[in-house]
C-alpha cells in the first residue's frame with residue numbers, strides 16, 4: 001500500500017494484468033472467454049481451482065508461453081505488444097517455473113543450469129557469474145553449485161529451477177504448484193525462501209491446490225473454474241463456503257478452527273485465526289491444562 005500526500009492509502013500499482021483474455025486449445029471448448037486479472041506489485045497471489053480449471057493455462061498466458069486469442073497482457077502498466085522482441089521481454093520480466101523441475105532442467109550441473117538464462121541475455125561472463133552466485137544464495141543452494149543435476153533430490157531440483165528463474169531478475173515469478181511433492185518441512189522452507197524474495201520486491205503468482213497454504217500466505221487469490229469465479233483477499237474468498245464449493249475446494253481449516261475456538265471462549269473474539277495446527281492445539285491444551 002502507498003500513501004498519497006493527502007494521507008489516503010492507494011492500492012499498489014499492478015505488476016501484471018490480463019484484460020479480456022480469451023483462450024482455447026485446438027479443437028476444444030474455450031478455457032477462458034473474457035478473463036480480467038490483476039496482480040498487485042509486491043503481493044503474493046494464489047491461483048486456485050479444480051483440476052482442469054485453467055490455473056496452468058492462466059500462468060502460461062501471463063508469462064507469455066501461450067498467446068491469448070484476444071485480450072492484452074500488461075506488465076508494469078505497459079501493454080505487451082505483438083512480436084518476438086516484446087514477447088521475449090515479457091518472458092524475461094515474468095519468469096514461469098513449471099510444476100515438474102525435470103521439464104525445465106537441461107544442463108549437467110547446477111551452476112551451468114542457473115547460468116543458462118543470464119548467458120542467453122548476452123551478459124558478460126563476470127556479470128552472469130555474479131547473478132548465478134546471488135540466485136544460488138537466495139535459494140540457499142550455494143553448496144550444490146557443482147553438483148550434477150541428476151543426483152539432486154526433487155526438492156533440490158525445484159530450487160535449482162527457481163534459482164534459474166530468479167537469475168533473470170524478473171519483476172514477477174509465476175510458480176506452478178511450487179509446493180507439490182514436497183514434504184511439510186520442504187513446504188515451510190520453500191515458503192520462507194519465497195517470502196524472502198517477496199520482501200526484496202519480487203511479486204509472486206502461485207498456483208496451488210493447498211487451500212490452507214493460500215489462506216495463510218497469499219494476499220489475494222484468483223479462484224478459477226474455466227473463468228474467474230472470484231478474486232479478492234485470500235481471507236475473504238477462501239472463507240466463503242459457496243465459492244469454495246463452486247471451485248470444488250474444501251474449506252481451509254484455520255477459519256473453522258478460529259470459529260470453534262472463539263465459540264468455546266478459547267480465543268479472543270478479536271484475535272486472528274490460529275496460524276498453524278500446533279497453535280490451535282496449544283490453545284486447546286491451555287484450556288484442558290488450566
Ligand SMILES: Nc1ncnc2c1ncn2[C@@H]1O[C@H](COP(=O)(O)OP(=O)(O)OP(=O)(O)O)[C@@H](O)[C@H]1O
Nearest residue numbers: 025026028031049050051052053054055056057058
Ligand atoms: N496442451 C493442451 N491441449 C489441449 N487441452 C489442454 C492442454 N492443456 C490443458 N488443456 C485443457 O485445458 C483445460 C485447463 O487445463 P489447465 O492445465 O490449465 O488446468 P489446471 O487448473 O492447471 O489443472 P490441474 O489442477 O489439473 O493442473 C483442461 O480442460 C485441460 O484438459
